[in-house]
Amino acid sequence: xxxxxxxxxxxxxxxxxxxxxxxxxxxxxxxxxxxxxxxxxxxxxxxxxxxxxxxxxxxxxxxxxxxxxxxxxxxxxxxxxxxxxxxxxxxxxxxxxxxxxxxxxxxxxxxxxxxxxxxxxxxxxxxxxxxxxxxxxxxxxxxxxxxxxxxxxxxxxxxxxxxxxxxxxxxxxxxxxxxxxxxxxxxxxxxxxxxxxxxxxxxxxxxxxxxxxxxxxxxxxxxxxxxxxxxxxxxxxxxxxxxxxxxxxxxxxxxxxxxxxxxxxxxxxxxxxxxxxxxxxxxxxxxxxxxxxxxxxxxxxxxxxxxxxxxxxxxxxxxxxxxxxxx
Amino acid sequence: xxxxxxxxxxxxxxxxxxxxxxxxxxxxxxxxxxxxxxxxxxxxxxxxxxxxxxxxxxxxxxxxxxxxxxxxxxxxxxxxxxxxxxxxxxxxxxxxxxxxxxxxxxxxxxxxxxxxxxxxxxxxxxxxxxxxxxxxxxxxxxxxxxxxxxxxxxxxxxxxxxxxxxxxxxxxxxxxxxxxxxxxxxxxxxxxxxxxxxxxxxxxxxxxxxxxxxxxxxxxxxxxxxxxxxxxxxxxxxxxxxxxxxxxxxxxxxxxxxxxxxxxxxxxxxxxxxxxxxxxxxxxxxxxxxxxxxxxxxxxxxxxxxxxxxxxxxxxxxxxxxxxxxx
Numbered sequence: 105x106x107x108x109x110x111x112x113x114x115x116x117x118x119x120x121x122x123x124x125x126x127x128x129x130x131x132x133x134x135x136x137x138x139x140x141x142x143x144x145x146x147x148x149x150x151x152x153x154x155x156x157x158x159x160x161x162x163x164x165x166x167x168x169x170x171x172x173x174x175x176x177x178x179x180x181x182x183x184x185x186x187x188x189x190x191x192x193x194x195x196x197x198x199x200x201x202x203x204x205x206x207x208x209x210x211x212x213x214x215x216x217x218x219x220x221x222x223x224x225x226x227x228x229x230x231x232x233x234x235x236x237x238x239x240x241x242x243x244x245x246x247x248x249x250x251x252x253x254x255x256x257x258x259x260x261x262x263x264x265x266x267x268x269x270x271x272x273x274x275x276x277x278x279x280x281x282x283x284x285x286x287x288x289x290x291x292x293x294x295x296x297x298x299x300x301x302x303x304x305x306x307x308x309x310x311x312x313x314x315x316x317x318x319x320x321x322x323x324x325x326x327x328x329x330x331x332x333x334x335x336x337x338x339x340x341x342x343x344x345x346x347x348x349x350x351x352x353x354x355x356x357x358x359x360x361x362x363x364x365x366x367x368x369x370x371x372x373x374x375x376x377x378x379x380x381x382x383x384x385x386x387x388x389x390x391x392x393x394x395x396x397x398x399x400x401x402x403x404x405x406x407x408x409x410x411x412x413x414x415x416x417x418x419x420x421x422x423x424x425x426x427x428x429x430x431x
Numbered sequence: 432x433x434x435x436x437x438x439x440x441x442x443x444x445x446x447x448x449x450x451x452x453x454x455x456x457x458x459x460x461x462x463x464x465x466x467x468x469x470x471x472x473x474x475x476x477x478x479x480x481x482x483x484x485x486x487x488x489x490x491x492x493x494x495x496x497x498x499x500x501x502x503x504x505x506x507x508x509x510x511x512x513x514x515x516x517x518x519x520x521x522x523x524x525x526x527x528x529x530x531x532x533x534x535x536x537x538x539x540x541x542x543x544x545x546x547x548x549x550x551x552x553x554x555x556x557x558x559x560x561x562x563x564x565x566x567x568x569x570x571x572x573x574x575x576x577x578x579x580x581x582x583x584x585x586x587x588x589x590x591x592x593x594x595x596x597x598x599x600x601x602x603x604x605x606x607x608x609x610x611x612x613x614x615x616x617x618x619x620x621x622x623x624x625x626x627x628x629x630x631x632x633x634x635x636x637x638x639x640x641x642x643x644x645x646x647x648x649x650x651x652x653x654x655x656x657x658x659x660x661x662x663x664x665x666x667x668x669x670x671x672x673x674x675x676x677x678x679x680x681x682x683x684x685x686x687x688x689x690x691x692x693x694x695x696x697x698x699x700x701x702x703x704x705x706x707x708x709x710x711x712x713x714x715x716x717x718x719x720x721x722x723x724x725x726x727x728x729x730x731x732x733x734x735x736x737x738x739x740x741x742x743x744x745x746x747x748x749x750x751x752x753x754x755x756x757x758x
Contacts, residue, residue: 205657205658205661206613206657206661237737240737240738257587258585258586258587259585259587259742260585260586260742260743261740261741261743261744285638286533286637286638287533295734295735296734296735296736296737309661310613310637310638311612311613311637311639311746312638312744312747313747314740314743314744314747315728315731315740315743315747317738317740318737318738319735319736319737319738330532331532331665334532334533334636334661334662335661335662335663335664335665336662338658338662401642404642407622408622408623408646409623409642409646410564410567410623410645410646411567411644411645411646413588413641413644414588415586415587416587416588416641416642417587417588417639417744420638420639420642
């Protein structure tokens with residue numbers, strides 16, 4: 105997933121040089137991923153994929169953002185709410201209303217209790233959980249303890265960090281929590297003790313804001329289409345909220361992938377623009393392949409690198425995710 | 432510089448609540464910065480500011496990007512080259528030709544030795560240094576040693592990290608080097624042992640790519656206007672290079688601020704769009720104010736936060752920088 109940073113000439117130069125000299129043949133993270141056996145890949149359940157179709161861009165191109173929701177036991181009260189909201193088609197017709205550089209892009213209704221609102225807040229569906237702050241963390245996971253620690257990563261914000269069930273988590277004492285990294289999706293909220301419903305969501309578009317860990321619910325991550333969010337113009341109002349309605353990016357629809365599957369022939373009825381249900385899988389973070397991937401990622405010695413780092417932080421150790429071709 | 436992440440209602444709610452209850456009055460990082468005495472601020476020399484004016488955006492608004500160049504002793508061979516290139520007006524009429532999500536935006540000529548080039552490479556000015564790889568690091572700085580270590584930060588990529596002369600640096604053994612953080616500016620290069628001239632530059636627009644430390648020269652950071660780079664459409668060609676000339680963002684001009692000053696009345700002649708020379712200062716990273724700022728940043732307990740992080744990483748500890756009003 106990491107592209108070497110080179111000027112345009114480098115790629116052209118690399119192969120002639122290697123042809124003349126003894127090949128160095130270093131192992132890259134991509135090599136490790138390519139060599140991973142099929143059973144090291146884990147399919148993400150369709151009910152854990154949130155598919156957000158924005159209005160087409162100014163050139164008429166579709167903008168699809170796919171979010172993997174957190175697996176149990178993390179943040180499940182909010183994840184349930186998000187599934188309820190998706191099934192109610194609650195986000196359809198709402199918008200992206202906030203964009204702050206090196207911080208977040210945020211979407212939903214954006215009108216709740218706002219003193220300057222120009223229309224009433226959109227009613228929420230019934231049955232949403234009111235999640236207590238205690239659920240920002242979960243208790244010690246005996247079965248996962250070795251997994252999280254086995255990579256030997258060090259961290260500024262927790263006693264330990266690692267990958268559990270495909271996602272980055274942190275741990276101090278008996279508490280475990282999902283971390284904020286680039287492309288993480290979280291639940292916007294009001295002041296404590298409010299924890300948000302999941303109706304107003306944000307995606308991280310900058311350096312990992314780890315200070316938000318344990319302060320806001322992380323409910324997933326964008327696994328495809330983050331660039332449709334990260335390039336949006338930054339808002340110039342308070343907190344980066346857009347000052348005019350014209351600056352908003354409309355949300356055509358948000359669906360669970362499982363719902364798209366169930367209504368495959370009815371895609372026009374739900375406005376899916378005819379795009380197929382996406383299927384993804386991630387490299388099992390408890391596999392030997394992943395351990396090797398982590399080691400190679402932390403010690404790059406391929407042609408572009410001169411000084412291997414000798415370490416890596418949890419948010420730079422990106423879990424390999426790939427799209428599974430569908431018919 | 433950190434904005435709390437809230438829904439639109441939070442700000443409106445916060446103050447009524449405080450009026451009714453005993454005020455919590457927690458100290459925020461911004462409070463510390465606002466209270467810093469005037470002599471804790473250090474002016475950035477005009478000859479260390481690179482001012483890049485892009486073509487106006489589609490709404491006709493100016494796009495100015497201001498880069499602070501690295502102070503001695505870091506990366507000075509490349510910094511000298513960049514000043515030579517700026518004085519030769521070398522970047523004028525060139526463009527931004529590459530944009531990769533969560534990675535970098537890159538500019539310059541972009542045609543050097545490219546097999547598919549449609550025009551000859553632009554000749555470089557005479558007198559550029561050929562900088563050896565050994566200059567990616569500098570030797571132990573006795574006078575600065577205490578400064579870098581005194582914040583007690585921990586790091587995944589080095590024995591120690593800290594702030595020296597206003598910029599984030601890392602250290603292992605006798606070697607010190609500037610770190611890659613969000614908005615850092617570096618020198619694109621070909622394969623080792625090439626180190627680049629400084630003609631092709633990039634800015635980081637994602638999570639800190641610290642694995643590039645000691646592998647590419649960091650020559651500064653964007654201190655204003657990073658959003659003009661981070662929102663550019665991502666390139667769809669190899670390595671995120673734009674596939675068509677139409678996708679490039681033209682560079683109107685690049686000047687040292689000291690040069691703008693020298694030609695203040697001649698701004699039209701050099702195409703500066705009439706914008707004044709910018710003046711900036713940063714919070715002295717060896718000051719008591721900065722130490723307090725770091726402590727408060729690592730332990731947020733203001734209204735929005737429930738769980739102080741208890742730590743912070745070097746790239747989240749953003750050095751406060753402010754614009755000095757000019758006549």
